[in-house]
Amino acid sequence: MKYITLGALGNFLLYAFSSLALLAVFGKIYQWLTPYHEHEQIKAGKLAPAIALGGALIGFTLPLLSVSY
Numbered sequence: 001m002k003y004i005t006l007g008a009l010g011n012f013l014l015y016a017f018s019s020l021a022l023l024a025v026f027g028k029i030y031q032w033l034t035p036y037h038e039h040e041q042i043k044a045g046k047l048a049p050a051i052a053l054g055g056a057l058i059g060f061t062l063p064l065l066s067v068s069y
Contacts, residue, residue, distance in 0.1 A: 019064045026060045027053075 030053070031038055041049040 015068060019068075022064065023057065023060060027057060030056050 036049070038049040038053050042053075
């Protein structure tokens with residue numbers, strides 16, 4: 001049985017927080033570059049901007065996932 005070491009836990013936390021930070025930065029840049037305001041349209045009840053934003057975030061997350069292996 002393998003035990004979690006402090007070094008491994010530190011590396012995991014570093015990867016997790018840096019991935020979340022990169023995802024947040026990507027989300028802000030994506031919303032800044034698009035010609036419409038996703039948050040306003042999502043609050044208005046439109047589904048298409050939510051799907052587009054979610055798809056873009058998932059598309060950015062997949063390369064981050066492949067780096068973790």
